[in-house]
Amino acid sequence: MKTKVYYGEKLFDPRWIEKRKRILHRDNNQCVICGKTGGKLHIHHKQYHFIKRLQKHADPWDYQDSLLTTLCESCHSRGHYRYKVPVKYI
């Protein structure tokens, strides 16, 4: 939920659109938890990075592919409700 606000205006950045496309393709355009295809798929960050030197969070496309995963809307919100995404200070 919070991520939506945080990433809000960045979701239309071409770097994110490219990254998102690649992750969706890797995950066969389906939710990795329930296998749902189509509809609105989200890319979830398993970890957030906070760059100490710049005192800011890394941009959403600035993550290695292994930290990103495809989820449907309901698995995504359920996941965020249950777990807090760990923040790594880099």
Ligand SMILES: [Zn+2]
């Ligand atoms: Zn799902």
Ligand SMILES: [Zn+2]
């Ligand atoms: Zn997420």
